[in-house]
Amino acid sequence: MHDSTTGNTPAKTIGDIVADDFRTAKVFESHGIDFCCGGKVTLAAICTEKGLDLAALTGELEAVKSEPAERGHNYTAWALPFLADYIVNTHHAYLHENSGQIAAYANKIAEVHGSHHPEVIRIATIFDKIAADMAAHLKEEEEVFFPAIKRTDAARIAGNTPDAQDRETIQASLLKLYREHEEIGDAVHTIRHLSKEYAIPDDVCNTFLLTYRKLKEFEDDLHKHVHLENNILFPKAAEL
Numbered sequence: 001m002h003d004s005t006t007g008n009t010p011a012k013t014i015g016d017i018v019a020d021d022f023r024t025a026k027v028f029e030s031h032g033i034d035f036c037c038g039g040k041v042t043l044a045a046i047c048t049e050k051g052l053d054l055a056a057l058t059g060e061l062e063a064v065k066s067e068p069a070e071r072g073h074n075y076t077a078w079a080l081p082f083l084a085d086y087i088v089n090t091h092h093a094y095l096h097e098n099s100g101q102i103a104a105y106a107n108k109i110a111e112v113h114g115s116h117h118p119e120v121i122r123i124a125t126i127f128d129k130i131a132a133d134m135a136a137h138l139k140e141e142e143e144v145f146f147p148a149i150k151r152t153d154a155a156r157i158a159g160n161t162p163d164a165q166d167r168e169t170i171q172a173s174l175l176k177l178y179r180e181h182e183e184i185g186d187a188v189h190t191i192r193h194l195s196k197e198y199a200i201p202d203d204v205c206n207t208f209l210l211t212y213r214k215l216k217e218f219e220d221d222l223h224k225h226v227h228l229e230n231n232i233l234f235p236k237a238a239e240l
């Protein structure tokens with residue numbers, strides 16, 4: 001059970017802290033701490049790993065949590081089918097709309113600026129793979145995994161025995177989807193590293209600027225999307 005008010009924060013995982021209150025995500029982002037795929041690590045462990053001051057970081061987390069509460073979304077309280085639909089209608093819709101366009105921009109700047117900025121050639125190649133892998137990943141979630149969790153959840157609520165095939169599908173898909181999140185997340189972090197945190201060189205055109213802005217937006221959207229799945233939706237699906 002998530003506990004947002006009390007409890008021993010150093011022993012909580014990054015994923016649970018963000019699941020309790022999404023406002024803490026920006027604190028972790030500012031320290032380069034991965035809260036989605038890397039969310040299973042405790043706060044104390046990440047401080048040791050990164051050489052951060054635990055008391056200072058806890059203080060920063062408490063500070064954002066004491067800001068006036070946004071009339072935001074309490075994702076952890078949502079029913080599974082609603083959360084799945086929300087993810088599809090926001091994050092999957094974003095990807096369906098933007099992945100192709102970002103890939104086209106990245107390939108364009110690789111062609112125009114690749115001789116002076118060879119990193120953009122690698123970025124375009126990596127992004128093409130991310131877009132292809134992501135398309136297959138979304139298809140599995142939308143056509144196989146989410147329908148199976150919705151049917152299983154409905155059976156549970158109605159007091160019926162869930163379909164055995166659906167339960168098998170859920171178990172098998174979970175492992176695969178977690179692994180794909182990690183692979184796609186690593187690829188996006190490679191792009192961030194190659195682009196020096198999306199820094200715009202002086203000698204480039206507007207398309208370059210736009211591409212880097214979109215790549216940054218893509219990463220931000222992915223962090224939130226993967227967080228909702230890895231830290232909230234998937235653990236609930238595993239309990240079905």
Ligand SMILES: [Fe+2]
Nearest residue numbers: 087141225229
């Ligand atoms: Fe998804």
Ligand SMILES: [Fe+2]
Nearest residue numbers: 141177181229
């Ligand atoms: Fe996913």
